[in-house]
Structures are given as structure tokens and as C-alpha cells.
Amino acid sequence: MKRINILYAGKQYSISGRDVEEVKEEIRSAVETAIPSWLEVNVGEGRYKRADILLSPGIDITVIGIDADD
Template sequence: MKRTIVTYGGTQYTIANEDTETVRARIDEGLRSQPFMWLQVNYGDGRATPALLLVSPATPVAIVTERDVDEQDEDSSVARYLLPDQQRPASVELGPADS
């Protein structure tokens, strides 16, 4: 079973049995004729609590598809999940006032 994670205001919510394309299309359609819309989501782990999010064109919303652990892609390489090494700044020399 897939579920979509919606990040809104720094909190994660879920929508069961819908993929990202469906959720995005629903938001696009809702905002096409109105200045805002209510998006029904679930809040919490375990027993989910229904919640409504007020979405407008200026609302930052992230939509992510969560996959089952046993579901595999054709590109199921672990390497694609690793972030490249970040360049670390050279050591900073401390002056007399910094010691």
C-alpha cells in the first residue's frame, strides 16, 4: 500500500492510497477556481486522526510518496539514496582575540 506524505508548516500528514500525482492534481484543480482549498489528510502515527489543511497558492506544501519496504524499483540501488560528500571548509585559524 502506498501513502502520500504531505509536509505542511513543518508537520507531516498522510493521505492513504493516493500517489503524488493524484494529490497534486487535486490541489491544482481545487486552486483553479478558488483562492484557497481544504485538503483532507490524516495526522499522527498508528491510529490516524482526520485533519484539514488550508492550502492557497502561497502555501508551501511538500508531497512525497512513501513506498512499502518490500516494494522495489528497477533502480533499487542503495547508492541513489546516498548524498554526495559535502566539502568541509578548511580549518579556521584563531587569532589572539579568539583564544
């Protein structure tokens, strides 16, 4: 997996160096416990610029695994 794209509240972020299933499990656990938590992501492309997005029930989030061939 080259990277993971995250669509969150209509904006795109990315994560690299992690497994897509691991990220999905982290999100599922955060939403299931109903205790808000933060997910570290990158804003934009290229140089890393950290952002933290809030994980809680009712927030739209999509996880897209991007292969090195895409």
C-alpha cells in the same frame, strides 16, 4: 504506494489509499483557481486522526510518495 507524506507549514501529515499524482493534481487545481479549498489528511502515525489543511496560493506544501519498501 504505501502512503503519501505531506509537509505543510513545517508539520508532517499523511494520506493513504490515494495516488500521489492525483493528490498533486488536486493541490495544483486548488492553487491555480485561487479559491481556497481543503485537503483531508491524517495527523501523526498509526490510528487515523483526520485533519483538513487549507490549500491556497503562497502556502508551502510538499508531497512525498512513500513506497511499501521504504
